Structures are given as C-alpha cells and as structure tokens.
Amino acid sequence: MERDNQVGIGKFALRLVLDFSDETDAAKTKHSTTDYHFCIGKTGAMDLKKVVSAIETASKRNQLIEEDLYRETHALYHAILEAIQGVTRGQSQLGEIMRTVGLRFAVVRGKPYKNKAEGEWLAVALYGTIGAPIKGLEHETVGLGINHI
Amino acid sequence: MERDNQVGIGKFALRLVLDFSDETDAAKTKHSTTDYHFCIGKTGAMDLKKVVSAIETASKRNQLIEEDLYRETHALYHAILEAIQGVTRGQSQLGEIMRTVGLRFAVVRGKPYKNKAEGEWLAVALYGTIGAPIKGLEHETVGLGINHI
Amino acid sequence: MERDNQVGIGKFALRLVLDFSDETDAAKTKHSTTDYHFCIGKTGAMDLKKVVSAIETASKRNQLIEEDLYRETHALYHAILEAIQGVTRGQSQLGEIMRTVGLRFAVVRGKPYKNKAEGEWLAVALYGTIGAPIKGLEHETVGLGINHI
Amino acid sequence: MERDNQVGIGKFALRLVLDFSDETDAAKTKHSTTDYHFCIGKTGAMDLKKVVSAIETASKRNQLIEEDLYRETHALYHAILEAIQGVTRGQSQLGEIMRTVGLRFAVVRGKPYKNKAEGEWLAVALYGTIGAPIKGLEHETVGLGINHI
C-alpha cells in the first residue's frame, strides 16, 4: 500500500461515488483538477444488464473509452463485472433472486502508477443500496473493478 | 438511496478505510463523535484465513462483538465473507491462485436505520491492494459486508 | 455435533420437508408441540424468484417474520439464498440453464442453543426435485440455510 | 415430486444422516431391508480433501463403488462435490476461510426409478455442523449430491 499518500485511481473512483450524493455538478467541478478523466452517474435496476449498459453508455458518451475499439470496451466490461461482484457478493444476479439495486457509479481513466510505462488504467466504482424490491428493505453495497486499458 | 444525506454505516466504514492511511490515531479521534462503534486495523496475507482472523481478533479485542455469543460471531463472519468477495471478485482465494493482499479494515457496529426497531447492524469494510506476491505488481481493491447483529 | 441427541433447528426443518409428503395438515398437527414456530409449503418453478417469493410470502403470512422489519426480512433472505445453494449446487439458476424445481419448503424460527442469550435463529429447508422441464427427468435435491434473527 | 409416496434414494440417504446420531449399528440394522446399498460414517475436518477422502474410502471399503473403475469413482466424486456445495453454500472451502465441519455422511447406491432401464444411481448425503474452529460456534448444515453410475 505504498500509494497510500497519493490518491490511487480506485480510491479516487470510490470517493466520487461516496462523497457527493445529490451534487453531481459539484463533483465534476471539484475533482476536475486531477489528471484522471472520469464520469459519474446513477442507475437503479432489478436487471444487471441495465447496470452494465448504463455504465457503458455513460463511459462512451463521456469519451472515457473509444466506442469503436473492442480493446477498450473489453477493458471496461471486465472492470464493470469485477465491480458488480463486490455489489452482489457471490451471485451476479439481481431480479432473478428477488433483489434490486440503486447505485451511483464512477468510471475513472488515467495513469495511476509512477512508472508511466504502466500506461492507462480504468477504475469502475459502484456504491448504493441492494435489497428487496420494497423501499427501505435494503442495505449499502460497494464494488470496485480495476483494469489496464 | 434515501439515506444519501446521512452517513450510512457502510459509507462510514468505507471512509475509515479510505481516509487515513498512516494516521490510525487521527482516525480514531476524528470519528469518535459518531454513534457508531468501530475498530480499524491492517492485515497483509497470502492466506485468507489470516485476513478473517485479523478482523475477528480486532473486533473481539475492541468489544465490537461479544466473543462468547455465537450469534455475534456468526453475524461478523458472514459480513467478513461478503467483504472478501468484493476484494477477491469471483474466487475467495489468495495464495492458492498466486496473489496476495495488503488491506486496511474497519468494523463498525451501530443503528443505521431511522426506525430503531431495526436494531444494530455490522459493517466490515476492506480497502487496499491485491496482486502478485511481488511489490508493485498490484492494484487497489475494496469490499463491504453488512449484516444485522 | 453435541446437539445430536436433541433436535436442532435445521434437523427439525429438514424433517418437516422430508416426512410428510401429501399430509401438510398432519405435519402441522404432529409437530406443533415443539417450541419452534414454523410454516411449510410447496413451490414449483423455473424461476428462482418465484421460489424466494413463495417462501417469503408464506413466512410473513404465518408471522414467522415481522414484515415491516428489514432486519427480519434480511435474515430470512440470506437463509433462503443459502438453502437455494444446496438445491442448485453451483449456479443459483433454474430456467436460465433449462431446469426446473418442485420443492417443499419449511421455515422454522426458534431458540436452538442451550444458552438462551443466543436468541432466535431461522432455518429454511428445501427438499424436492430438480431437472429438465419434462416430467420424470429429474432427481432429488435438498438445501438448508440457517441464520440468526 | 411424484415419488413422494415412495422413498427416493436422496430422501433415504438424508434419513440415514439425520435419524441415528450415535447408533450407527442400529442404522445399519434397521435400514438393511431396503434394496439400496449404503454406508454411513463420520468425518470432521478443516480440510475439504479429508471429507472427500473419508467418503471415498468408506465407499470403496464397503464395495459401494468398484475401486478400479474410473467411471464409478467419477460418479461418486461429482456426487460428493455436489453435496459439499450444500454444506459450504457458495465457497467449497473450510479452513481457507476459517471454518470447520463435523459431518455424518451416507452413500447410497441403487435403482430409484420405476423404469429399471434407468439403472443405478448414487446419493451422497451430508449432515452436521459448520462454523468457527471453536466448539459451539457452529450451526447445522446439509448437502445432497445425486448422480447416475
């Protein structure tokens, strides 16, 4: 954990989803001084593919990944799946097992390593609630996926 | 996500592991005004059972759970396993598949719901790095487990 | 296994699903002398969420859990998921991978430990058949989930 | 569940592990009138391979499978793995995640289907406790694996 004193790309992504609940614009302003590129958004679903799709769409619209390159889509997709495993903890399923999520997501792209030859990496952070499809019957959940791009 | 404007027990636990890297005492001071009880610690291992054990031991020593009650051990154990799934993303294994972790952990206990009949809950947050057993060949990882107690 | 000579809450739940096939009323009569509260029912589906839903609905209608408390819903939900893992053995999926179940379920609530400070626990037992969606192309399956409540 | 009124091979195996706690000989006597062949035994371990090994060894010693035929070993092995998934509910791991089991097992071989062309099948049933490696900090667990042989 030698990178404790700098801000890792994962920690940066996690703060984006944890810090600003209703103030998306503020988030964009405050964090725009960093070298990382990022986008944030919200998604709620009983359907994991909507979560995947919301994150992919936001990432493309905000030019975090180049839409036409499979290599970038692939990097993002696996980062999303890894983040979803933190959120779902054992079964990457929502409605199929009668649960739903309300999530804030952040996708961050940049060079987190001192050795610049390490190139660009992606972090996908998810934070929100998971639970029964009844308001209030839910608890918090988090996930982080990291991949080279 | 109606609890966005208050601090959920999970978000609180995540901040404990994200905010203070080398300043454990500061963490204890700053956060001690909350109604939540918590402990924080560090653990590094190629062996998941050492991670489980470090968190259980710290939780007992700090009286977050009552050691003699299986019900409390059981609640903590499942919260730890859920947090580990976020960290390991698919296989709850470390050395068996040639990887190691360096983690900061936080265990938080308290009443996160407005309806006090919901009683006490536990949050276990993990943040750190995971990767090859070679310094630097690693990226960040996070996990959160939440359980009623 | 020191509780071998008494009847554990899990064994009690398993007997409820194993003993009485067509005689639900008999089951209710015979077992009503115990200190455990329970309900039993049947569910058949290619859709796991119908299994989850059938068990949750029966548990609420029979006052085994308090419907308005998330803490109790949460305890039941995780016990159901654990029982389903025994039934599905590796993938918590039915129709998605072309199989269906016909299950009898029992939900039992009570104090299984001698130390009464251990409080109440829940057992969810499932027994029935799993197989292709063609009558007879199926074999038996069982699952048990246990949680503190 | 049309076989409700007869005793399926899985239900038979489950009763062997549930009914007789300390009376192995009684079990052998009472159940010996059935057409099924079976063996029962006990195993306690923090090490899944000891569980697998105990069941395989007992099955061979009691001539439930023919030791030299891989086809029979293969059938038994997958039935054991399926039963273990019910016991471990999500991660087929014991000591690696700081837990231990004390299990009674039964292996049953016979022809459970009315159509005798269905031939012989195997059932592996497990029942006992799972929990922390501290006496009493444990709850019940069950598993059933069924395979054609």
Added chain:
Amino acid sequence: MERDNQVGIGKFALRLVLDFSDETDAAKTKHSTTDYHFCIGKTGAMDLKKVVSAIETASKRNQLIEEDLYRETHALYHAILEAIQGVTRGQSQLGEIMRTVGLRFAVVRGKPYKNKAEGEWLAVALYGTIGAPIKGLEHETVGLGINHI
C-alpha cells in the same frame, strides 16, 4: 497424459469444433471412420437456455442419447454445464450481464478408455466467440465437458 498418442474423446470433440468452420458435411465425412459417434452444430444466443436446448435437441435427433432415459439426459446435461463454464468463465450467464455467444458445438459419445469396462463417455465441446451484443466486439472462447454415460 498417457493418452497423448491416441485421440481422447475430448480432443476429438475439440477438433470437431476447431477444424471445420463452414464445412459441416466435410467434418461428418472425414471423421466418420472413428469409433466415436458424434454430432456437430451451431448456436448463437444471449440466452444460455437456447444453447443448452440446441445441444440437447441435436443430441437427441442424432441418437447420441436415448431421449426417454433420464440417465442419459442427466449425463449430457452435466457435460453441457461443464462446457458452459469454460465458455463463460465464472458466471454461467449471457444476456443477464450483456453478452452474447456464437458457438459451434460437438457432442461425442464412445469408449475412450483402453479398459472397456469403463464403458461409454460423453464429451461436449464448444468453441466460438463471446462478447458484447455488437458485431466484432467479441473474442474467442472454448469449453469442454466430459461425463460417463
């Protein structure tokens, strides 16, 4: 790997899916000298149950398994599930997590062991592409399931 110099049933099935891309008839011709029985086909889906169903249907239509015997359906089903795990690598899901497959499949039945008492076995091989539901955003994938029958 002593069977390296002969052709194992799995290697035979893999060659069927790897060798002939558009020449199904050629495949049938060339390989028909072997002692193995087999069928080959194609399936594309966002829905795993269509993959399972396509393989089962082809196997029955080509008399690789006897449709009325559950024992044979069961052997094939588990071999298919095992092959799918190689294709999906961690989550036996397609459309649920926004991905699709285009697969060639082969089902082979025969006696792969020198000791003829080992009897018949089944191999299910899958090869093709997996990826986003957009043409070209995909990479190759393979799976092999083997079972006694």
Added chain:
Amino acid sequence: MERDNQVGIGKFALRLVLDFSDETDAAKTKHSTTDYHFCIGKTGAMDLKKVVSAIETASKRNQLIEEDLYRETHALYHAILEAIQGVTRGQSQLGEIMRTVGLRFAVVRGKPYKNKAEGEWLAVALYGTIGAPIKGLEHETVGLGINHI
C-alpha cells in the same frame, strides 16, 4: 464467428496444446511462420499456484510479457485465471478437493483483429487431464483465457 476462415489467436493457442503431444520442437518449428509469438510447456500439480507460476515463468522467460511491467503481468494473470476456470469448471481448486491436473499450456501474443488499432492480445490455452491423484482416474479438460495487453 466471421474470423472462422482465418486462425484466431485462441484457436491458434488451442491447436498448440492439442496438436503435438511429445513434439515440442516440432511445434515450435511448424508454427513459427505465424505473426503470433508463443511459448508452450507442461505442468502437473495438485496446487493451482504451481500451474499459475509455471505459465507466468515460461511467459517471462520467453519474453512473451515484459516482466517489469505490471500491466503485462496483470493481462497475463487474468487470462490464466480464465483458462483455469475452463479446466476446473466451477471451483478453481485442485488438491483442496482431492484432484490433480496434468496440463500442456500455450501462451500466444499477437494482433488477432483486422483493425490494427485493436493492438495486441494474449491467449492462454490449457489442455490435459484432471482427476483423482491416482494414475488413470482422470479425464480430459480444456481452458482458454483471452485478454487485451
């Protein structure tokens, strides 16, 4: 599957492990006309970390990945894990559940897509046997992992 008529990087890797059993040098000769770089090797173990380690070591020694770049180690590691999931079909475990593997592996690096902007990719193919730790009690198994690098 439009790449059917060319040789995909995955198919190329699979052929390396399937085609030449005892003739490693021949393999190197015959395939050296391709644009892909590759290495092949053998590994046998009850310990997955030895499998991971053997593949990583061979890849570094043959300059398939740059040892000092985490980005390349990371790409290879995830490709290995995906290949292992095909081999282990459900639990990435060997000795822990009493089984062992004898595997041939191939690691291939190159540009498999017509669009050269897609850059380099890695394929890890595994083929061999898995089974009980007794000679002959085993069947074939395969795995393929693909990643951008």
